[in-house]
Amino acid sequence: MTKNSDFEIFLATVPGLEPVLCAEIRGKGFKQPRAVPGGVVIRGGWPEVWRANLWIRGAGRILARLDAFRVLHLAQLDGRARHVAWGSVLRPDVPFRVEASCSGSRIYHSGAAAERIEAAIRDRLGAPASSEAEVVVRARIEHDLCTISVDTSGELLHKRGYKEAVNRAPMRETMAALFLQQCGFDGREPVLDPMCGSGTFVIEAAEIAARLNPGRFRHFAFEKLATFDAEAWQRMREVRSGRIPAARCYGSDRDAGAVTMSRANAERAGVADGTEFQQRTISDVVAPAGPPGLVIANPPYGTRIGDRTALFPLYRALGQTLMSRFAGWRVGIVTSEVMLAQATGLPFLPATAPVPHGGLRVSLFRTGPLP
Structure with missing residues (x-):
């Protein structure tokens, strides 16, 4: 996946608010957003990933979809995971971790699934695995379909970067x-x-x-990926869209x-x-x-x-x-x-x-x- 690749981008939100998020994304100029359970899917390249993290208010996290394939057992997952183009997205010098979930699939042990994918990345790329890593690879195995994504946000997006103090039972x-x-x-x-x-x-x-x-005040996990272009990101962040409020x-x-x-x-x-x-x-x-x-x-x-x-x-x-x-x-x-x-x-x-x-x-x- 290069900076100009076109792939699926998933913007997660609270179940039930997908249509509202979809309307926001459409209003911000992203093409053909589609509401799905748990979020909204768009297509684009890495600049769209960066823009979505910077601009979109209603998304909790933004995932870049790397690959998807059917798997029926752990050995098959191990083999397929070794063919994912990890080096085009992850850096060999940056720690990563893998989180997996399984639902309605013959592979039902999420911990074992995460271990196989982690081993594949270590063997193919040489990157160190760490339970504290900011870069997170997410695997979702649902009805025997394994979808591999990288979390481009890092900390959840409701953490805007300005709030040091919160009251009891705050709203995100x-x-x-x-x-x-x-x-x-x-x-x-x-x-x-x-x-x-x-x-x-x-x-x-x-x-x-x-x-x-x-997202103007905060850091994102995508800044630690192989696809990151610091100069392009700086230009994007420097665009000022502020105005004097009407009220x-x-x-x-x-x-x-x-x-x-x-x-x-x-x-x-x-x-x-x-x-x-x-x-x-x-x-x-x-x-x-x-x-x-x-x-x-x-x-x-x-x-x-x-x-x-x-x-x-x-x-x-x-x-x-x-x-x-x-x-x-x-x-x-x-x-x-x-x-x-x-x-x-x-x-x-x-x-x-x-x-x-x-x-x-x-x-x-x-x-x-x-x-």
């Missing part, structure tokens, strides 16, 4: 970006999170408004520590000028001056934080505040509990399908513009 930036997109947010209206925690929704919205690349993004929280944390995170993200954080209880929240926009929140729910029955007053207060002070604003609330969402009294549209988050399944409850 990747999921927050997809929920913002589901609410119709495109960066041209104000956003307010009345329970901002560490500021994830607010900072993500402010970055979208300023057209800042989500500000606001966060508030009753906890002073959360407000301090959010301000510090926004400062590190470079969006302090486009954000504003205040210590306020739900009943004290008011709409900022100017045109209406989007209120989005990830309140406590069920087993996530606290006793469910104790949360009904909080949700009722949230609904009363929004209905009385946020005419014309749309609302998005993420929760695992339908009854808690209903307790707000807000005129929700049909809820989105539940998606996994923090060991629970959550839904996004949305409204149109409030009366």
Whole structure:
């Protein structure tokens, strides 16, 4: 595989949010994205891999597909793995590790499968294997089809590189970006999170408004591959797509520590000028001056934080505040509990399908513009 090779690229996301990620990828100009279980597939070369890691907000990791073949037993896997063109992607001087998964296949021992592939790479390439290696080769054996990929991201992509402080039960930036997109947010209206925690929704919205690349601060595993072109990557990173935001993004929280944390995170993200954080209880929240926009929140729910029955007053207060002070604003609330969402009294549209988050399944409850 050379820099100009055309191959399959897989962008992983939370099951249930594949169509939302697909829409984002299409909107960023990638050709013919196709939603599949667990993510979106595109085709391209290594520059597309680099661009996807730098640009795409909703993907958790990005895999470059190296090969795929049918295998029925470990000896066959061993033989086929030795014919993969490892040297065109991996470097002999960079440590690697192999992770495998097996599902519905005659090869069912993932550890044994990983060992065979690891041995093939060591023998063919001479690269050292290490359990701490950043470069990860992933093998998925499903219904006897083995797909070999290299993880081009390294650390999961929700780690944008600016957040040192997080609150309890934080939402990942990747999921927050997809929920913002589901609410119709495109960066041209104000956003307010009345329970901002560490500021994830607010900072993500402010970055979208300023057209800042989500991967601008971080390192990626593809920088350690044989296909990496440092000069081309530097030129790609230097392209500035920022703009002066049309509207500000606001966060508030009753906890002073959360407000301090959010301000510090926004400062590190470079969006302090486009954000504003205040210590306020739900009943004290008011709409900022100017045109209406989007209120989005990830309140406590069920087993996530606290006793469910104790949360009904909080949700009722949230609904009363929004209905009385946020005419014309749309609302998005993420929760695992339908009854808690209903307790707000807000005129929700049909809820989105539940998606996994923090060991629970959550839904996004949305409204149109409030009366």
